[in-house]
Amino acid sequence: MKKSIFLHIVIPVCIVLAAAAPSLAIRCGNFFVDAGATEIAVLSKCGEPALKEEVGEDFIRELDSRESRKAKRYVEKWTYNFGSTRFIYVLTIRDGKVIDISTEDKGF
Numbered sequence: 443m444k445k446s447i448f449l450h451i452v453i454p455v456c457i458v459l460a461a462a463a464p465s466l467a468i469r470c471g472n473f474f475v476d477a478g479a480t481e482i483a484v485l486s487k488c489g490e491p492a493l494k495e496e497v498g499e500d501f502i503r504e505l506d507s508r509e510s511r512k513a514k515r516y517v518e519k520w521t522y523n524f525g526s527t528r529f530i531y532v533l534t535i536r537d538g539k540v541i542d543i544s545t546e547d548k549g550f
Contacts, residue, residue, distance in 0.1 A: 466543040468522065468531045475533075479540045484520070484533065491520035491533075517541070523549040 467476035470488035496516050503513040518535040530549050534542040 466545070468533065468543055470522075475540065475543075477540050477543060481535060481538050484535075484540060488522060492523045493519075493521040495519045495521075525549045 467474045468488065473487040475484050475487055495518065497519050498514045498516050500512060500514055502510050504510045515536070520533040520535060522531045522533070524531075526549055528549055529545040530547060532544050532546060533540050534544075
């Protein structure tokens with residue numbers, strides 16, 4: 443009976459929880475920053491990034507139910523390098539909020 447409950451309830455619940463896990467976060471001292479954070483929150487917790495870039499990205503703009511058009515919008519990429527013991531983090535910011543966090547190689 444216990445094995446059946448485990449297989450039918452516990453494992454599926456764990457899979458759902460793992461799939462719903464939040465995206466990558468960046469640790470700045472005692473603080474964490476994740477997707478949805480504002481620029482002001484990132485700056486107050488992590489300080490100025492080593493690099494700020496403005497990057498164009500293509501997207502499809504829906505004009506109405508029958509017509510769409512390819513357009514370009516700009517996002518900011520903020521790069522944080524915390525040294526050789528940690529990864530380099532790149533935060534993508536659109537409309538004043540973090541929309542993505544990715545890592546690159548180890549810092550320097």
